[in-house]
Amino acid sequence: MEMLLFMASLIAENLTYSYSRQSQLVLDEVSVELKPGTLTALVGPNGAGKSTLLGLLQGRSKPDKGEITIDSHPLLDSRSQISLMPQRGKLNWNFPITVEGLVALGRVNHSRSTCCEVEAALQRVGISDLGKRRLDSLSGGQQQRALLAKTLMTPAKILLLDEPCSALDPPAREDFLLIIRQLAEAGLSLFVSSHDWGTSLNAYDKVVALDKHVLASGTPEVVKEKLDSFSCMHGSYCRA
Amino acid sequence: MVAIAVLNLYSTLETWWLIPFCVILLTGILCPAMGTVLITHKRLLQVNLISHCVLPGLALAVALGVSPSIGGVFSGLFGSLAAEALTNKKNENYEAIMNTILAGSLGLGVLLIPLLGIRIDLESVLFGDLLTANLGDLTRTIISFLVFISLILFGYEKLVHIGLDPEGASDSGIKVSYLNLLLGLTTALVIVSSMSAIGVILVIALLSTPALLGLQQAPSLWVAMVRSAMFGSLISVLGFLLALTFNMSPGPLVAVLCILLIGLLPRKRNN
Numbered sequence: 001m002e003m004l005l006f007m008a009s010l011i012a013e014n015l016t017y018s019y020s021r022q023s024q025l026v027l028d029e030v031s032v033e034l035k036p037g038t039l040t041a042l043v044g045p046n047g048a049g050k051s052t053l054l055g056l057l058q059g060r061s062k063p064d065k066g067e068i069t070i071d072s073h074p075l076l077d078s079r080s081q082i083s084l085m086p087q088r089g090k091l092n093w094n095f096p097i098t099v100e101g102l103v104a105l106g107r108v109n110h111s112r113s114t115c116c117e118v119e120a121a122l123q124r125v126g127i128s129d130l131g132k133r134r135l136d137s138l139s140g141g142q143q144q145r146a147l148l149a150k151t152l153m154t155p156a157k158i159l160l161l162d163e164p165c166s167a168l169d170p171p172a173r174e175d176f177l178l179i180i181r182q183l184a185e186a187g188l189s190l191f192v193s194s195h196d197w198g199t200s201l202n203a204y205d206k207v208v209a210l211d212k213h214v215l216a217s218g219t220p221e222v223v224k225e226k227l228d229s230f231s232c233m234h235g236s237y238c239r240a
Numbered sequence: 241m242v243a244i245a246v247l248n249l250y251s252t253l254e255t256w257w258l259i260p261f262c263v264i265l266l267t268g269i270l271c272p273a274m275g276t277v278l279i280t281h282k283r284l285l286q287v288n289l290i291s292h293c294v295l296p297g298l299a300l301a302v303a304l305g306v307s308p309s310i311g312g313v314f315s316g317l318f319g320s321l322a323a324e325a326l327t328n329k330k331n332e333n334y335e336a337i338m339n340t341i342l343a344g345s346l347g348l349g350v351l352l353i354p355l356l357g358i359r360i361d362l363e364s365v366l367f368g369d370l371l372t373a374n375l376g377d378l379t380r381t382i383i384s385f386l387v388f389i390s391l392i393l394f395g396y397e398k399l400v401h402i403g404l405d406p407e408g409a410s411d412s413g414i415k416v417s418y419l420n421l422l423l424g425l426t427t428a429l430v431i432v433s434s435m436s437a438i439g440v441i442l443v444i445a446l447l448s449t450p451a452l453l454g455l456q457q458a459p460s461l462w463v464a465m466v467r468s469a470m471f472g473s474l475i476s477v478l479g480f481l482l483a484l485t486f487n488m489s490p491g492p493l494v495a496v497l498c499i500l501l502i503g504l505l506p507r508k509r510n511n
Contacts (some may be wrong), residue, residue: 060411086408093403095280096458105401105408134459 007036008071008081008157015056015066017049025065026052026135028213034158036190039184041201041220042193044210050193051087053210054160057191058084070158083156085147087163093136099146100131106153121149125179141172145179152183159183161192165200177203197227254310261480263373264490266381267437267465268446268476272468274388274430275447276454277423278405280461285325285338287447290424291431291440292342293319295349298365303356309380312432312440313425318498320424326419339491368439368448370480376435383424384433391426392465395419400461437476446472447497 010033017027025157027049034040044050055061057068059079070078077225122128130138138146144164151159161180166171177200180190184205192204201207207223209215216226268445276289294312301311322341326334353360390405391398401409410416434443454468479494 016460048323058411074360084408084411092280092282092403095400096455096464097400097404099461101400101460102404105404127257134457134461199496 007189008078009036009189010034010057010068010070010082010158012068013066014056015053015063015068015170017052017056017061017063027056030066030078030210030214032057032191032208032214032217034189036157036189037184037187038189038205039181039203040189040191040206040208041204041209042191042210043195043201044193044198044215046195048211049140051162052212054084054162054191054193057160058082060084081156082158082160083151083154085151085159085161085164088140088144088167091147093141093143094133097135098131099127099133099135099138099149102135102146103131103149103153106150118149121152122146124152125149126175139172139230140167141175143167144168144172144176147174148179157187158189158191161190163193165192165193165194165196173200197224243509256288256368257484259374259375259378260370260490261477263378263381263482264370264437264476264494265473266385266472267434268494270381270385270388270430270473271434271443271446272440272450272454273428273465274425275450275451276429276461276465276468277399277403278447278453279455280464281399281423283323283423283427284448285335286320286424286432286445287325287427289323289338289342289345290316290428291443293322294428294431294435295346295365296352298347299356299358299360300351302360303352304359308360309432309435312324312435313428315345317425320421320428324420324424352381361467364439365435366441367489368435368437368442370483372491375434377433380433381437383428387426387429391422391439392462395422396462399423403461438494442495444489445495445498446476449501450475453501456506459468469499486508 012030012032015027015030016025018025030049030053032053042050042053056063059075059082064235068075070081100118103121106121107117117132119128119154122131125148127142127145127149130142130146135143135146148161148164165176165240168176180192181203184190194200197209201224204220207220207226208217209223216223256333277508294316297311297313297315297318298308299311300315301308304311306479319341324340326338345442350362353362364372398409398414398419401414402419431440431443434440434446438446443505451464451468453471454466455464456465458467475497476494480490481495482488483490483493
């Protein structure tokens with residue numbers, strides 16, 4: 001019962017988005033529901049609108065149509081409930097900073113973070129022994145964990161992870177999936193975008209397949225079955 | 241009595257070198273520290289643009305009877321804004337356009353000198369004339385130093401966040417473009433203030449090379465800045481002493497020493 005107080009659910013309905021009025025739709029009538037304590041995958045080919053959707057859910061950009069609510073409150077009033085872990089390519093990994101330094105930056109409005117908070121975030125992702133190491137001395141998997149720890153410094157209960165496993169080898173990917181599973185079990189709601197629609201989808205509670213609009217949504221088995229009928233998910237552009 | 245004794249002593253000693261020495265020492269500390277911030281923010285090409293944009297402002301200021309430094313800072317700031325606009329547009333020809341503006345600005349500055357009928361020692365502006373540095377040059381360097389220290393004191397954590405993750409910094413409420421503008425203004429100030437020590441063109445060497453060494457394995461930006469400043473001051477003072485010994489121009493000598501310093505960079509092993 002106590003845990004429910006710290007949970008939040010997100011509902012996005014009929015989101016439509018284009019970069020300009022003349023340009024093609026990037027997202028067309030996309031609806032998503034993220035329940036507390038669930039691990040949801042967002043899969044789709046390149047250009048499917050995954051990052052755009054995450055940007056809308058985070059509140060960075062506004063949809064042309066549609067509505068996003070968190071626990072029945074408009075997104076604008078509840079932005080602190082959402083935190084985004086960006087794609088690897090968005091970060092300057094050669095920046096002179098330690099893992100602790102990176103994690104401490106995740107604190108809201110740059111308020112002073114105590115060492116205990118940083119330590120706790122590092123422990124949650126299993127790299128508490130790497131706090132003093134420089135960021136660029138870590139492996140790709142460890143860097144992703146450090147970035148996740150930074151994301152965990154916010155009070156957000158809904159985490160959006162933009163392709164966190166894209167540069168990881170299979171063992172590191174499995175480790176990462178295990179960590180985010182533990183976070184979901186602790187009551188957080190995680191929405192994880194990915195190119196990988198293979199066996200690793202089984203690690204998720206729910207899968208949303210996107211290619212400008214929602215192709216399929218449901219349990220991994222249900223979505224995989226539906227996806228088999230779409231050639232788009234295997235490389236070519238989808239017209240379904 | 242003591243004061244008179246000190247004054248007498250001061251007047252009997254050879255003190256002409258004191259101001260140039262202070263100018264090169266401060267420049268040797270300031271430029272690498274500033275360069276460290278700029279390299280980590282991937283803004284070194286923009287610095288090159290700013291340094292080349294300084295000359296037209298200098299020429300116009302001299303023609304208008306205003307302090308050349310003010311003109312230089314304003315045109316440097318214009319260069320910074322142009323670079324910022326080009327970067328934000330993410331134009332695929334970004335580097336080519338930037339280099340064209342860079343060369344064009346320098347060309348405009350050179351053309352303005354005869355067109356406006358003014359006298360500017362172009363060589364000392366571009367390559368420095370340290371041995372003739374005066375109290376005005378020292379004051380300019382101290383002001384730039386104080387502005388840079390203020391920027392670091394009040395905006396350190398924000399600068400770190402922007403350098404590491406610009407989009408994340410913006411999401412967390414940091415006014416990224418405002419801070420980038422402040423960074424551009426400070427850069428223009430630093431470049432203009434180092435005009436007498438090393439010149440607006442050669443300053444790029446002192447902004448980059450010591451910073452590259454300082455950044456090696458540094459656990460934080462401020463440690464990297466301190467290390468870069470140590471390397472920079474060392475090389476600047478060495479350049480100054482060698483220039484006096486061998487009767488050479490200090491600015492170009494410091495720039496050449498920076499090339500030698502590159503040899504100290506550890507080589508990355510190719511796996």
